[in-house]
Amino acid sequence: MSQDPRPNRLSAQPDAQGRFGPYGGRFVAETLMPNILALEAAYNAAKADPAFMAEYEGFMRDYVGKPSALYFAERITEAFGGAKIWFKRDELNHTGSHKINNCLGQVLLAKRMGKTRIIAETGAGQHGVATATVAARFNLPCTVFMGATDVERQKPNVFRMKLLGAEVIPVTSGTGTLKDAMNEALRDWVTYPEETFYVIGTVAGPHPYPQMVRDFQSVIGREARQQMLDQAGRLPDAAVACIGGGSNAMGLFHPFLEDEDVRLIGVEAAGEGIETGKHAASLSGGKPGILHGNRTYLLQNEDGQITDAHSISAGLDYPGIGPEHAYLHDIGRAEYRSATDAEALEMFQLCARQEGIIPALEPAHALARVKDLAKELGPEGVILMNMCGRGDKDVFSVAEALGVKL
Amino acid sequence: MNRLDQTFSALKAQNKAAFIAYVMAGDPDAGTTLAMMKGLADKGADVIELGLPFTDPMADGPTIQGAALRALASGMSVKGVLKLVEDFRQTHPDTPVVAMGYANPIFIYGFDAFAKDAARVGIDGLICVDIPPEEDEDLRTALESTGLSLIRLATPTTDEARLPRVVANTSGFVYYVSTTGVTGAKTGESQAVNEAVARVKAACDLPVAVGFGVKTSERARDIAQSADAVVVGSAIVEALHTGGVDQALHLAADLAQAAHSARG
Numbered sequence: 001m002s003q004d005p006r007p008n009r010l011s012a013q014p015d016a017q018g019r020f021g022p023y024g025g026r027f028v029a030e031t032l033m034p035n036i037l038a039l040e041a042a043y044n045a046a047k048a049d050p051a052f053m054a055e056y057e058g059f060m061r062d063y064v065g066k067p068s069a070l071y072f073a074e075r076i077t078e079a080f081g082g083a084k085i086w087f088k089r090d091e092l093n094h095t096g097s098h099k100i101n102n103c104l105g106q107v108l109l110a111k112r113m114g115k116t117r118i119i120a121e122t123g124a125g126q127h128g129v130a131t132a133t134v135a136a137r138f139n140l141p142c143t144v145f146m147g148a149t150d151v152e153r154q155k156p157n158v159f160r161m162k163l164l165g166a167e168v169i170p171v172t173s174g175t176g177t178l179k180d181a182m183n184e185a186l187r188d189w190v191t192y193p194e195e196t197f198y199v200i201g202t203v204a205g206p207h208p209y210p211q212m213v214r215d216f217q218s219v220i221g222r223e224a225r226q227q228m229l230d231q232a233g234r235l236p237d238a239a240v241a242c243i244g245g246g247s248n249a250m251g252l253f254h255p256f257l258e259d260e261d262v263r264l265i266g267v268e269a270a271g272e273g274i275e276t277g278k279h280a281a282s283l284s285g286g287k288p289g290i291l292h293g294n295r296t297y298l299l300q301n302e303d304g305q306i307t308d309a310h311s312i313s314a315g316l317d318y319p320g321i322g323p324e325h326a327y328l329h330d331i332g333r334a335e336y337r338s339a340t341d342a343e344a345l346e347m348f349q350l351c352a353r354q355e356g357i358i359p360a361l362e363p364a365h366a367l368a369r370v371k372d373l374a375k376e377l378g379p380e381g382v383i384l385m386n387m388c389g390r391g392d393k394d395v396f397s398v399a400e401a402l403g404v405k406l
Numbered sequence: 407m408n409r410l411d412q413t414f415s416a417l418k419a420q421n422k423a424a425f426i427a428y429v430m431a432g433d434p435d436a437g438t439t440l441a442m443m444k445g446l447a448d449k450g451a452d453v454i455e456l457g458l459p460f461t462d463p464m465a466d467g468p469t470i471q472g473a474a475l476r477a478l479a480s481g482m483s484v485k486g487v488l489k490l491v492e493d494f495r496q497t498h499p500d501t502p503v504v505a506m507g508y509a510n511p512i513f514i515y516g517f518d519a520f521a522k523d524a525a526r527v528g529i530d531g532l533i534c535v536d537i538p539p540e541e542d543e544d545l546r547t548a549l550e551s552t553g554l555s556l557i558r559l560a561t562p563t564t565d566e567a568r569l570p571r572v573v574a575n576t577s578g579f580v581y582y583v584s585t586t587g588v589t590g591a592k593t594g595e596s597q598a599v600n601e602a603v604a605r606v607k608a609a610c611d612l613p614v615a616v617g618f619g620v621k622t623s624e625r626a627r628d629i630a631q632s633a634d635a636v637v638v639g640s641a642i643v644e645a646l647h648t649g650g651v652d653q654a655l656h657l658a659a660d661l662a663q664a665a666h667s668a669r670g
Contacts, residue, residue, distance in 0.1 A: 017540070025541050027509055029465045031561040031586055033538045034568060173471055179462060186464045191587040193563055290509040290536070291462060303483040304514030306461045 010257040010333060013324065018207020018294075021330060023323035026206040028293050031190045040208040042113045047215065052112065059104055063137070064094045066101075066219065070227035070384075075354040076367075082374030083381030086232065087357070088224040090248065090388050097360065097389030098220060098248045099130035103199055105216035107134040110197035117192070118142040120199045121185040123150055123178035123244070124315035124362075125157025126389055127201030132166035142166040145184045148176035150314050157393055175308050178318045182292055202245025203322030206293030210250075210322050217251025224384055225255050236384035237377055238263040242366040243336070244280065244316035246325045248388035253334060263335060265373065266325060267366045269311035270338035280309035282321040283329050283336045296323040312341035312401060313361035315389070339368035345401055347371070348391060360389030361398070409502040409530050410555055410578040413452050414613045414634060423630035425450060425665040426615055427658050428506070428639030429646070430457035430473035431490055432482025438651060443494045445655040446642075447501040450662025454494075455533070455637065458487055458507025465535045467590035469640040473647065484515045492527040499528075504557060504578070506533040512545070521548040531555030531578040539572055546575055555579075560606050562586050562594065573610040579635060580606055583618045590640030593619035593629075600632045623664035630668030636661070 018024045018040075026036055046052040060066040069089040077085045090098040103120075110118060118135045120142070122128030128144040135142035144161055148170040151158055161168050174180035182205075189198045203210045203217070221239070228235055239256055241249035243266040253264045271279035279285055282297040289298040291306060299307045299319035309319045328334035339347075347367040352358045359367065363386065370385050377383065391398070399406050407415070417424050427446045431439050443454050459477035463470060491503050505524065512520050512534065524532070531554055537545055539558060549556045555578030563586060564572055573580055582602060585594040593599070599616060606614045616629045617637025626636045638661050646654035 026538065027536045027541055028538060029535055029561075030538050030559045030572065031465075031563050031583065033540070034563045034565060173468065174461065174475075183462050183464050187467075187588050190465060191591070193586055290513050292464070293536075298510070300510065300514070302514075303485075304460075304511035305478060306510070 011254060013327070014207065014211055018211065020324045020327035023296050023326040024207055024210055024294050026293060027290050027295065028206045029190055031193060035193050036206050043109060043208050043212050046109050046112055052108065056105055056108055060101070060219065064100050064104060065092060067223045068092050070224060070231055073355055076351065079350065079354050080371050080374040082379060083237065083377035083383050085370060085374060085383050085385065086228065086236065087385055087387040088220060088252070090220055090386055091360065091390035095130045095133050096392065097126045097130065098217060098251065098386070099127045099201060100134065101219050101251065102201065102213050102216040102247065103127070103130040103134045106197070106199045106212070107131070107138055107140065110140065111138055113197065115197035116140070116195045118197055118199055119145065119185050119188050120201060121145045121178065121181040122201065123147070123181070123317055124313065124393065125150070125154040125161065126315060126393065128166070128168070129157050129160050129164070131199045132161040132164035135166065136164045143188070144168050145171050145181040145188070147178055147181045148172045150177060153397055154314055154393065156396070177308070178314070179306065186292070202247040203250045203324060204245045204292060204294055204296065204320055210294065210324055213247055214250045214254055214324060217247050218254045220248065220251040220386055221253060221255035224252065228384060232382055234382065235259055235262050236382045238265055238373055239384045240265045240267065240366050240370050240373065241386040241388065242267045242316065242362045243321060243325065244269065244318050244362065245320065246322040248386050250322055250324055252386045253328070257333065264328070264333065265369065266334055266336045267369045268336060268338040269313055269316035269365055270340045271310040273340055274338060278310040279338070280311040280316050280318060281338045282319060283325070284338050286319070288326065291320055294323045296326045297321050312344060312397070313365065315360070315362045316365065337369045339365040343368035345398065348394070348398055357387065358391035359387055360391045361394045363388050408553065409500060410453070413502050414579065417452065421669050423633060423665045423668055424452040424615070424635035425662040426453040426455050426617070426635050426637040427451035427642055428455040428457060428637065430459060430470065430477050430643055431487045432459055432477030432480045433473040433643065433646070434476045435480045436482065436486060436490055439490055440493055441651055442646065442654065443490070444497060445651060446658050447498050449655050449659040450666065451501070451658060453502045453504060453635070455504050455506050455639070456487060456491065458484060458505055458511055460508040460511055463508060465588055467588040467640060469590045469644050473643045484511050484520065488523050488527045491529050495528040502530040503528065504531040504533060505529050507535070509534055509536050517545045517548040521552040521554055525552035525554055529554065531557050533557045533559065533581055535559070539575070557581055559583050562598070562602065569606065569609045573606065573612065576612065579613040579615050580610065581637070582606055582614055582616045582633070584616050585619055587618065589618055591619050593625060596628055599629060603632045623660045626661050627664040627668040630665045636665045
C-alpha cells in the first residue's frame, strides 16, 4: 500500500469525514462512535508505519501467496470471439478468494490495537473462512455471524470455519441472510466494544471501513496494472469485476481510477431479473439511503424499509453497495451492469470447460458481461477481469440448480 | 415553553423523576398502539416514547426487533406514526411524545418534511439511534426550524473528551444508555449508572433520562434516585405481546409509581 506518486483527485477520496461525495460517513450508535474514531486513528498510524506494512506484505507473500498470477484466457477469448481476455487470478490466494487480502490487514491491525477477540459477518462464507483462518494463525478467538439461511446453503464453509476454530452463530433475526448477520455483528460489537475488533468484509460500513478495506484490497489492481504492462504491454480497455458490497471491484478499480482510458465496469447480481424485483442490484434497482453505518444506494421500499436481496450467489446477496461505488456511479467514472442467476450458471460451466477453472458464482456474473464487452470492443480490445474466487464452495448449489443429484 | 420542558420542570418542582414509557407504533396494529398511548398517559407515563419500526434495528434486542417486524407486517410507516400522534392529541394535548427510530425511514421521508409534519401533529422530539453528532447537522437544522427537540444519546463509552460535544446541541433531555449493548439486555451496575448520570448532569443543564435494560419497579426506583427520568421499553413491549394491553398497562402503572415515589 505504498502511496501512489501520481497526483490524483479521485483516488484521494474519502474526505476527513469519510465521505465520497454525498456517500459514506459514520452512521452508527453513539456507543460505537469512540471505537470508530479510535480505529481510524490506529489505521492511519499503522499504514504509515513501515514495520506494520512490512509484516503485512511478508504474510501476503508467504502465507496468502501473493502476487497472484495474471493469466491470458485464450480459450474463452476464442469462445467469445472478440477482445483478448485476461484473468487476475485472485482465486489462487490462500482460502480461495480475494477476501483474505483484507482479513490479514484487519487482523494484524486488531493485534496492534491490543484487541482480544475477532468478530465478522459472512454471506457465502468466504469472508468468514478467511477471517477464521487469519484469526487462527494469530491465535485470536473468532466469532462469525452468518444468516441461518446461508448456514443451510453453504454447509462446507460452515464446517471449514469450525475446523479453523471459529464459533459460527446462525442468525435467525430478520430474514436470516447477510444483512441480518451484519446487524447481529453490530449488536455484538455494541455489547463488547472495548475488547472486540469487527472485521468487516466489504467496502461498506462506517468510515474508515470503506477506505481501509479498499486499501487492503487495492493490491489486486496494483498487481494487475503492473502485470498488464509487463505481460500484455499495455493497460486494458476495461477492468471488470462482480459486485455485492463491492470489495473485489473496488480493489481492482482503485489503482486505475486516474487511467481515464481504462473503463471500469462493475457487475451486480440481477437474480431472476431486475424487473422481477428479485435481485441484489443496489445501483440498478435501489436508491440512496442510510444503513449499516453509511449512506449509499440500498434496496428499499417507498417507506425506507430495507427489502430482501436475491441472488444465486450468497456472496452478492446484500441490499447495499459500498459508498465509493455509489459515488463512482453518480459521476460516471465507473459503469455498472448486471447479470442474472441464469447467466452466471451458464458462465460457471463455460469457464470450467473452456479454461479448466471452476469460478465462484460471483465472478461468473462478471464473466457474463465480459462476453458482451468482448464483442463490443472487438479483437483489438483488451479486457481485464478479476477472478475473485474459486467455485469449490458452489458445486453443491450449482448441482442443485442444474437438477443434478450428487 | 414546550411540552417536554414543561413536564420536566413540573416534576422537578415536586422532586420527582419522570417515567418514560416506550411503545412500538403498529405492534401489533395501530389501534392497539393508540389504546396503549392513551392508557400509558392515564396510568402515569410522563412522556411517551413512540417507536418508528425499521427492518434492521441494529441497536435493539430480540424483543423490540420482534415488535418492529410485527409493526411492519401490520403496514406501519412514518405516515402511520404521524397519524397515530394526531389521533392521540385529540384526547391528550399535554403528554409529550418523542419518536425513536433509525435514520433511513426518516431520511427517505425527508428530514425537512418530517420536522414539519411531526411538529404539526404534536410530536415533541426525536431520538435517532444511528445518527451520531458527527452526522446530525441536516437533521438537527430541520428539527430546530420547527421547534422539535433532537434528543441525543450518551453511553458508557462516551468519554470526558466527547461528552461536551454530545450534549452541546441536544435539547429536551439527554438519553443515557445505561449499558453497552442492545435494548432489553442487562442494565448497568447502579453505582456506575449513578456516577454516569452525575457526569452528564455536570456537562449540561438538561434533564437526564436513563434507559436500556430497565425492567422492574425495583430497578426503576433505584435509577430514579439520581436520574431525572427512567425509560422502560422492552419490558412493556414484552408484556403487551404476551399479555395484551391490560397486562402492559398494569406493569406501566407499577413502574410509574416506582419512579414517582422513589425520592419520597
